[in-house]
Amino acid sequence: MIVPTALFRAMGDLPRPRIFGVVALGVLLSLVLFALLQAAAIWAIRAFGPDVLTLPLIGDIHINGALSWGSLILFPIMSVFLMAPVTAGFAGLFAEHLAKAVEDIHYPGVQGKSVRFREGLLESLAVMGAVLLVTLVTLVMTPFLGPLASLLFYGLNGWLLGREFLQMAARRHLSANDTRALRKRLFKQATAMGVIIALLATVPFLNVFVPVLAAVGFTHLYHVSASTPQGRRG
Template structure:
């Protein structure tokens, strides 16, 4: 079920119905990251570089080897800027793509499940709140994983477990909320918790791939749309067989 949903999600990213959402989300995310890069680098140039220069341009003569310290400091600053941008990829893409997730879900439902009752789009306010929640979840998951990176033996496991749980929970709630209230989503999560967690691990693995992780929100939403449909259909079939 998870494997089939993941394959369908990958196919869905470039499907005709998803194409407009795909390009809008990708384009705005790239523009936002470029803006973030210029903002961070400008801030570094204005604040950090003058401090480094003043620190090493003292009144008395320093040994020649101190020039290497300055060079090393600038190198580390460059790596820091790159790391900051890499950390921002997840939250920025989650915030922007979160605005378009309902459009993506509707396109998938119309294309892959045309005979099923259509899902109900969230109100604008609730959709914005969902995008903010996605962003917060991504930031929280990455911060926790970053802290646990310092703990040998569990760092990589922690990244997948934390992000798998949080991403699986939030994306499945999004997909199921289109077909019922909060209680409906909670009941499904309680009943199919391990399946949802497994799907969350797939999303976390997707998010761990550089550059490709920009598309994590769209991939996660597509995966959970397909997974929700599969879970709902299986529950209906089981109930019918029992009856």
């Protein structure tokens, strides 16, 4: 039951005055990251896609014009596919600040040490690239995989996000070897929570809060697991 406990605590934390300012900055950062990814996606479509797309009953659509006028309309649509990699990239940029805020409130006696920004950022960028690759492969393979494409998308992204955020939370308290051991022990819980995060990341408008929820939730997941008898023995 540690996953529901961690998620409910995280949702309860979002409106807290002590955390809300950090949450607002986190949401802003998520929007900036998403806007950058959307701009890159639109550039790629313009650079490598056809100039004109012919659709039944509609006729010819000029891609460049549609993208220019429809970028705002595309914002919530593209967020369904791009917010998962944004969430992964968020881990290295802002999760540390949220973890510290959560620990100040809930776990003042077990404050963790800060993770070096460069180290966390490089790892998060690698995971973001992997999540983006999974997203692109899933989109390309959807006509061939059918419903299995959704399982691939949420399953792999859930595993990647769970691994990344749990590692970011645990490394504030554990050595590299102990962090790897914890990832193995909490594989099912971290993956399950990662899948939930990946699902929420595909809900337009709500998904701008998902990176913040993930950072706070996995901080709670680490501490809740550490408070269990098995966690104390580990």
